[in-house]
Amino acid sequence: MDGGVHGGGILALLDALDNDPALRQALSYDLIGLGLRLGQAGTSTLSWRDVYIIVAQAPRDSAVVRHLAPEAREWGISEQLQASIVDLLAGISWQLGGGKGKRPEPIPRPGVDSADTTPAPAPSKKETAAADTSDPWDKDGTGGTFRGVATPLDELNEWLGWANTSDDTSQPTTPADIASRNERIVAAYTAGGVTYAQLATEFSVSASTIGRIVRAARTT
Structure with missing residues (x-):
């Protein structure tokens, strides 16, 4: 604590109380909250x-800390952590936005020089490019977005059972017919000698559908 009270012990405290009326008042306030009075000091x-x-x-x-170290009372570990989280989220948001605009300034910390919280300079385009190429999810320069292979709409409809059979009457439409077809597909593949592509042609479906049916049968 400031004011020389810590360093000099009781004698320093007595001297501070004699020379600092505001400290005396602050201590009196804190003691009242404890059910004590400053006038009782030095007694049993x-x-x-x-x-x-x-x-x-x-x-x-406390009133004593507000007087001796006004900045210290404003920030504890909880406040410091909250400010760090806000700074981190602001930085992430700025980066996700492509680094456009001014880099977010950190929240000022009481008792900490602004230089201590000054963010590092934004990386150059060359540094950013180098960083992107080291990202396994950003080999195509899309900003780290994972992009899978789109499933054709007709295959998705078939998977969901929404396939339009008006133009293809060869496809089963009832659950029983679909189950029967799948059993024949699995049996044919299990017997060996055929590929997904061959079965796809035979049953008028895609090769990926054949693979899904076979894999599903193996897990049941």
Whole structure:
């Protein structure tokens, strides 16, 4: 704690109380909250050592700390962590936006020089490109977005059972017919000698559908 109270112990506290009326008032306020009075200091009810301990261990929201270290009362570990989280989210949002506009400034911390929280300069385009090529999900320069292979709409409809059979009466339409067809596909593939592509041609479906049916049968 500031004011020389910590360094000099009880004697420093007595000297500070004699020369700092505001400190005396702040300590009186804190003692009242504890059911004590400053006038009791030096008695069997409240020794000067007790007073010193109360001052030395005063919480951040106490009147003594507000007087001796006004900035310290504003920021504890919780506030520091919250500010760090806000700074981190602001930086992520800025990066996801392509780094456009001014880089977010960190939240000022009481008692910390602005230089200590100044963000690092934005990477150059060359550095950004080098970083992107090291990203396994950004080999095509799409910004780290994972892009799979789109499933054709007709295959998706077939998977969901929404296939339009008006133009293809060869495809089964009822659950029983579909199950029967799938059993024949699995049996043919299990017997060997045929590929997914050959079965796809025979049953008028895609090769990926044949693979899905075969894999599903293996897991049941």
